[in-house]
Amino acid sequence: MTDALTPAQAWQRMQEGNARFVAGNPNHPHQDVERRHEIAGAQRPTAALFGCSDSRLAAEIIFDMGLGDLFVVRNAGQVTGESIMGSLEYAVDVLEVPLIVVLGHDSCGAVGAAIDSLHPDAPLLAPAIWRQVSPIVPAARRARQEQIERGDDASEIDAWRVGQLHLRDTITAVLHSSELISDAVASGRLGLVGANYRLAEGTAVPDVTLGVAGDTATD
Known part of the structure; x- marks a missing residue:
């Protein structure tokens, strides 16, 4: 099982x-029979990951992790x-993960x-x-407005910027929707x-980091 980690260590x-x-040298950890038997009775993942369902975004692969490492x-x-x-609250309250990663990506169909x-x-x-996509629309409108204010052509909205703004909106929504999660971040546990x-x-x-070393929120 995973030893208790700080949020910074988990990240x-x-x-x-x-x-x-990225380097093409993955270790493929925790993907053998021994690991399968080890975690059969309980799980203690390194982190919870909330991401897009896109088939090109397989969380355990891109972070070179294995069975029991991520609550996805x-x-x-x-x-x-x-x-x-x-x-996410289950991951924090019951599984006691030290970290939540919210993962967006480029070329997102929903964006x-x-x-x-x-x-x-x-x-x-x-x-x-439409119900799935509509929460992303405010980010698209803001990105278009930014382009207009800069005097840029807004007929083609910058999809990367929309995804970035939506990612930040999602972080805000997670914190505002859950007192349990926001309190855990404020206390330094998460x-x-x-x-x-x-x-x-x-x-x-990384675009936004809270409760880990070098907290940031870039423009």
Whole structure:
């Protein structure tokens, strides 16, 4: 089982795994019969990861981890909701993870759908898809407004910027939706990292870090 880690140690372990993956030298840890038997009775994951369901975003692979290492919660566009928050609170309260990572990525279909929805002639989405995508629309509107204020052409909205703003909105939503999580971050027991994954490079680039060394929130 995983020894108790601080939030900074947990994030460092994930960064080291991602660096191995990017370099093409993964260790493939905790993927054998012994590990399967070891964790059959209980789990103590290094971190909880809330990310997009995109098939190119397999969490244990890109962070070079294995069975029992990550408590993974995913949906299209990493959009918060009741089941997401219940799962994250379970990870914090019951499994006692020291870290939550919220992971967005480039070329996200949900982000693209949110951007497309701003066009006057945008086709109607199926109701369930629209409910999933609609929380990303405010980020798309803000990104478009930023481009207008800079005097840039806003006919093509910067999808990377939309994803970045949505990631930050998601971090805010997680903290505002859960007193348990926000209190754990405030106490120093839990870290919260928002990172963007670059599909071609394989890198998970931190954008917001709370409760780990070098807290940041970049523009």
